[in-house]
Amino acid sequence: MQLVESGLLKRQVSLADYTTWRVGGPAEWLAEPSNDEQLDALLQWAQDEDLPCRVIGAGSNLLIHDDGLSGLTLCLRKLQGSDLDADSGVVSAWAGEPIPTLARRAARAGLHGLEWAVGIPGTVGGAAVMNAGAQGGCTAERLVAVDVLSLDGDTCGARLRIEHNDLDFDYRHSRLQNGHHLVIRGHFQLEPGHDPTALTQRTSSNLSHRTGTQPYQWPSCGSVFRNPEPLKAGRLIEALGLKGQRIGDAQVSPMHANFIVNLGHATAEQISDLIELVQTTVTKHHGIHLHPEVKRLGFPEVTPL
DSSP, X not given: OOTTTTTSEEEEEESGGGSTTOOOOEEXXXXXXXXXXXXXXXXXXXXXTTOOEEEESSOTTEEEOTTOEEEEXXXXXXXXXXXXXXXXXXXXXXXTSBHHHHHHHHHHTTOBSOGGGGGOOOBHHHHHHHTOEETTEEGGGTEEEEEEEEOSGGGTTOEEEEEGGGXXXXXXXXXXXXXXXXXXXXXXXXXXSOOHHHHHHHHHHHHHHHHHHSXXXXXXXXXXXXXXXXXXXXXXXXXXXXXXXXXXXXXXXXXXXXXXXXXXXXXXXXXXXXXXXXXXXXXXXXXXXXXXXXXEESSOOOOOO
């Protein structure tokens, strides 16, 4: 497969268009595979060229450095499609399938278990990696297995299935965050036999609640910090008067303090600096270190406090 000549493999592509924050420098190489054959060829190419490989989906939980990323960046948002069995409740979806799309489709089929996911602007693969959740539900409750490709050395490209019990799920965490695997498909067990109309109404209600309480009018990554249960990160930040705090065009949302929004021309550096300002302030006054949900790519490793 002629990757460059076919247009599948591109050089120096801005990643700002691939994240919901609308920030980030260029990818040295970028590809958006839409099938297994392309994915295999791209991984083999990166291995032959001895290049690092990073994977992104909808870019809804990413902060990419202003200098961009070296090596190959694989965006899986075109790797879409799903299969639902209304009788058994078994659902399988490709990694790039938008999780809200899957949630709506499941509701229409009378399958209960993903109504909470309708407002999450991410993909099935990203939801599995981050154990995404909202409104009392989370991915780990319904995900039974993932199909992955190895990204490790001699085994790069090898396929395997990882079952639920081996995914080490925790709050906004899974084993998949170690970067050794690329999720290509997720398998869910939902509850069949529910009223499609009632599920669809509940799904729509969940979406209305999220859009009414969160700042969707500005680019953001969703919630920036994990909640230090039983406390809520947003309430800790708001109590310190940080709503509206700005560094350049990066702002702690006046609507919801656990959101940092891009008012138009924010840089990744400004957003990163504002994250650290919020962390430092909360630690100083509350003695609590807020851990980001957002994944930073291209930044120096940060040692947790």
